[in-house]
Amino acid sequence: MKRLTFILTLAAVCSLQGVSAWGRLGHATVAYMAEQHLTEQARANLDKWLDGKSIVYYASWLDDYKPQMLVDLGYDPDGDDRMHQLPHTFSVDENGDVVPGNHWPGTKKYLANCIHYIEESAEMLKNHIAELDDSTRLARIQLIVHCVGDMHCPGHIRYPGNTTIGYYKVVLFGEEIRYHTIWDTNILQRPHPWSFSDLAWLLDRYTAEEQAEITSGTPYDWGRESAAASRCIYDVKAGDKLDNNFIKTYKPLxxxxxAKAGYRLAAVLNAIFDK
Ligand SMILES: [Zn+2]
Structure with missing residues (x-):
């Protein structure tokens, strides 16, 4: 049985690295926007479980403590390390459907994708919250808040024949940069470096009907839609020189x-905590 675990070691803290997804600005924006759409009851329950802290406070927790958020894959007769970092990504197949797992780079392991853990956490919090210890309950809330953001980041989707998630170099405004990093941060910060609350305020403009449409379906449906919408980012190839035209073209995506992540995060949290 796969399970999440906290392992706190200094060595693990020192090895912090890897895929970061939306940077802090993006994750905080998603969480802040979601917070504005929590029902009164859901907000009250979250306040209780989070000791009054905002979900924004925990929005990047899974990136900040990535080595501590591990998935235990159980006994492995091949002798590989059985503990793996929780995936912040997902893959789609040739039909654009979300596949159950990601091949973990550099290992023979095949891990469940981030959407699997969102659904697993939602089920645990909705139906078994009283059985969870404090740290597990908190970790599961942090996981949902973070991974609903990550699954909407265009740089977090692996496609058949392209599992790079943008781990190649391009040139942005004359400086070499990993393409993935642009989707973490630069795309949101140019041309204007809004704060997370500014950005949430500016993006939260959808009608009630549009919000209902956005939040319909399941996280797997949302993954499929995100993958279809985001494939175009790979029209940018290694070595390409990017300027304001790139920002103007891709910023709307x-x-x-x-915005979709914000509304959907609120929907997931309301479904769990509004009872
Ligand atoms: Zn992440």
């Missing part, structure tokens, strides 16, 4: 994905 980043903003739409952030």
């Amino acid at each position: 980043a903003e739409t994905q952030l």
Whole structure:
């Protein structure tokens, strides 16, 4: 049985690295926007479980403590390390459907995708919250808040024949940069470096009907839709030189994905905590 565990070691803290997804600005924007759409009851329950802290406070927790958020894959007769970092990504197949797992780079392991853990956490919090210890309950809330953001980041989807998630170099405004990093941060910060609350306020403009449409379906449906919308980012190839035209072309995608993530995170949390 796969399970999440906290392992706190200094060595693990020192090895912090890897895929970061939306940077802090993006994750905080998604969480802040979601917070504005929590029902009164859901907000009250979250206040209780989070000791009055905002979900924004925990929005990047899974990136900040990535080595501590591990999935235990159980006994492995091949002798591989059985503990793996929780995936912040997902893959789609040739039909655009979310596949159950990601091949973990550099290992023979096949891990469940981030959407699997969102659904697993939602089920645990909705139906078994009284059985969870304090740290597990908190970790599961942090996981949902973070991974609903990540699954909407265009740089977090692996496609058949392209599992790079943008781990190649391009040139942005004359400086070499990993393409993935642009989708974490730069795309949101140019041309104007809004704060997370500014950005949430600016993006939270959808009608009630549009919000209902966005939040219909399941996280797997949302993954399929995100993958279809985001495939175009790979029209940018290694070595390409990017300027304001790139920002102007792709920023609407980043903003739409952030807004959808905000509404959907609220929907997931309301379904769990509004009872
Ligand atoms: Zn992440």
